[in-house]
Amino acid sequence: MATLIIIIVDGFVFAAILFLLSVGLTLIFGVLRILHISHGGIYALGAYMGTFLALKSLDMGWNPYLTYVMLLAGALIIGLLVGPLIERLFLRRVYGQAEAIQLLLTFSILLILDDLIKLIWGTTPMLVSKPSTLLGQVSIAGIPYTWYHFVLIAVSMVCGGALVWLVRGTRFGKIIVAVISDREVSQAVGINVSRIYTVSFTLGALCAALGGAAIAPTIAVAPGFAVEVVVQSFAVIAIGGMGSLEGAALGALFIGLARALAIHLWPEFELVVIYLIMLIVLMVKPEGLFGAVEVRRI
């Protein structure tokens, strides 16, 4: 029984992390119809910048609670800076071109970002544990968790809720939906589609950076981090349905729980369980659980 509770809690924590990682990606895909592989790089940059700023603030002897602000600041800086930069400078050039070219372009950006991190912050792993230890521990079924883990879950729910409200409840959201359903008609009625693209991409980048900054206190950020998360995030949204916010949540939950199960029951499979699930789900329902996008098969 205790194991079950632990698995569930672990599962939710993993799911929260995966959701924060993937929701930006699915949003961008929904609007721009591009799966941008460089997403993992933005996530990693957010983690690094947040960690860096938080550590700096601690060095300067500031109030430890400010580390949360620092994490947020790191995410904002990366999201607002790198997001528009990538979209305007590079992505814009390949709209309308073959999907293969778009994939290759975002792949090359990922490579650049991954090494950029190495060049700026070096190869030694960095860890700022203050934000996660500050709130204290709580014991669940005999296993110690930090309250920060639950903060993560809360953050992911807030983030998800905010996005859903944005897309469903605001005028801006209606414009986005219009652009998604018909780009040409939207343009014809006067919507500045290219600005919507930039804004949507930046929003997605912000989510990624936020996700990275949020989980940074629980892991040590190290090089190569960007690349690991690329496949994970793709698996989440492929399972949930590309372009669907609910799908990202469901996919994250699915994989999070499966991974928790694997760790406790079949540890050898931990690494591959995410790939296996993706394969199985795609075999059974190629467009994902909530997918509306047609996977090109004949």
Next chain:
Amino acid sequence: MAQRFPLAGLLAAGLFVIAPFVVPGWVLFLLTVALAKFMVVLAVALFLRGGLVTFGHALFYAVGAYTAGFGSKWFGAREAVLLVPVGVLLGALVAALLGLFMARYRGVFFSMLNLALSMILYAILLKFYWVTGGTDGISVRTPTLLGFVPPRDALRLLYYYFTLVIAGAVTYAVHRFLASPLGFFLKALADNEIRIEYSGASVQRVLYSTYVLSGALGGLAGVLVAFAVGHIVPEYAFWLQSGEFVFIALLGGYSSVPGPLIGAIAFEFIRTYANKYAPYAWQMTLGIIMLLIILLQPGGLWAMYEGVASRFRRRAEGVWHA
């Protein structure tokens, strides 16, 4: 392409034949590896021709490499003429199995599923270290050719020619492939799948056949490189290895047969110098070059060569007709 520039083709072949006598040993080694990798890059280029990006061909490459590795470790076998066909066969078999599933996908799904499969192999190679040697990898003994154990100094030379001959055969085979109905249907796939189906042909069969062929090529490259390098590691299945193959296809130009070869040679030199001057920025180097190619010259080095060569020809013809 050989029809358009027959002189250039012959010249190139000639250069390869005399290379061992003009270039230093380390360059000969690079050329050997480039010739081997060229084959798997051809496989990647075929898919690019069909509008698909495969981020998972390291899978077949690793299958081939570990064929040599297991042959060496578990059977004490080192006969290249035996192990190379086995590597090809295993690559094709794995592709035949996975292709049943993979041929149903396109676009980003195809790319990512490919990627996932190769990463599963990578994880397996790491985890089951008592079989695979784990992160330490496996040492591959120097190969024998038809039972003949070459003396040390001659080994590099002989193995170079061995690889060159195979590369030549592969070039010829792919050439025929590109001129065949399957080769054209592969290109047509990128244009219009509906028309293919409405002609009574099966898109899935076209993709599947290409997939199996590409698996064979990947296995071939892996086995040849394993013997050349002498040591293999699980990273042979890592996604970055697949990324390198894609990079080379892009760099050299994927619409032709010589393109991947030029790309592979250029790549080995780029890597050697990058290791020397910017070892921590390898991925960035690849990324920047890829970006430049995509934005400025999508046809790669081969397209640049064609541009120059046809201008040259036109000017030469102008001289004749003047």
Next chain:
Amino acid sequence: MPETHPILQTVDLTKAFGMVRAADRITVQIAQGELVGIVGANGSGKTTFLNLVTGYLTPDHGRILIMGQDSTGLPPRLVTRLGLARSFQIPQLYTSLSVLENVLLALAAQARKSTGFWKPLYRRQWLEEGMEILARFGLTPYASRSVAELPEGGRKLLDVGLSFALQPRVLLMDEPTSGVSIEEKFQVMDTLVGVLQQSHMTTIFVEHDMDVVQRYSQRVLVFDNGEVVADGAPNTVLAAPEVRRAVLGRE
């Protein structure tokens, strides 16, 4: 006199999209060699009929028989192999290949050699057949040119040509003159019908333009609300006021 089976037959063909009955118990028989025009207003079910018969859509109910063989539920690829070919309203061509290569691929598919990887596509037999087909459709000057260089009428002709190359028993054309300029319209139809009549091919074409249907068909089927409401010679059918109202009324 032996009974000749209809070359194409649908029995009670039905397909609904939600509340809309796009096909409502359609029962028709087409005999060999007939030249049939299908008319109807937008949304009357003509294109749905075409999509059902060619296997692009699966009917909710009913059967389709090609030369007596049940093809219901088969995908387009297998329907084509049973002898039913189709051309499209928006020409479906291999845009990065040349006009001749498009035809060669059709011939290769027809010969079941689509996965051949050793012998070349450019082989003598197919080259001869291919050039002959291009000549029939008036496309010879474009043979080695890219598809992108074809004028709109040429694209339509090639689209039909590719289906024709499959040596089908029945050829279905979806709005062969749509998107073609008024001057070219009759030219294109003259060429198409000429080629098809010459080979006695059973032809069914869906058309919006009543003049084209009047001029080129031997028999007209009028669709309205997913049903066939009239079936007969063009002069009689197209003159009837209810038909004109049904077809033109909603346009």
